[in-house]
Amino acid sequence: xxxxxxxxxxxxxxxxxIYYVWPSLVHGAYGNLTLAIxxxxxxxxxxxxxxxxxxxxxxxxxxxxxxxxxxxxxxLSFGYIDLGVTxxxxxxxxxxxTVDDWQAMEIKGILWDDAGYDYGVTRSRQxxxxxxxxxxxxxxxxxx
Numbered sequence: 028x029x030x031x032x033x034x035x036x037x038x039x040x041x042x043x044x045i046y047y048v049w050p051s052l053v054h055g056a057y058g059n060l061t062l063a064i065x066x067x068x069x070x071x072x073x074x075x076x077x078x079x080x081x082x083x084x085x086x087x088x089x090x091x092x093x094x095x096x097x098x099x100x101x102x103l104s105f106g107y108i109d110l111g112v113t114x115x116x117x118x119x120x121x122x123x124x125t126v127d128d129w130q131a132m133e134i135k136g137i138l139w140d141d142a143g144y145d146y147g148v149t150r151s152r153q154x155x156x157x158x159x160x161x162x163x164x165x166x167x168x169x170x171x
Contacts, residue, residue, distance in 0.1 A: 046076065047075075050067070060089060074107055136165050136167060
């Protein structure tokens with residue numbers, strides 16, 4: 028038989044959540060990690076904000092639990108780092124250390140913000156940090 032059906036493969040977009048404040052407080056969770064995890068689990072990809080990778084951050088330990096739980100649910104968590112020169116102008120070593128700190132929290136990738144020429148970022152700076160992330164098997168998103 029001749030099958031003339033026009034089938035289309037549809038790629039459904041993933042649900043992206045970007046959350047730049049303390050993750051344990053999301054949507055009225057007020058430190059209840061189960062509620063926080065349930066809120067974030069509605070997203071496929073979640074970006075957590077600047078500073079949380081530091082062990083001195085007040086929500087670091089809670090966020091690590093949240094990230095690990097999201098990993099167990101098959102979600103992808105990304106950590107925020109500013110790549111900009113006209114903004115924070117972090118050194119390569121500072122950025123690598125922050126990547127390492129995020130990776131220790133079992134993050135799956137890095138969102139590089141302020142990552143374009145409009146923030147004084149050179150192609151070399153971009154490539155250096157993308158390569159560093161990829162060497163650690165981390166995904167990369169860039170925003171400029």
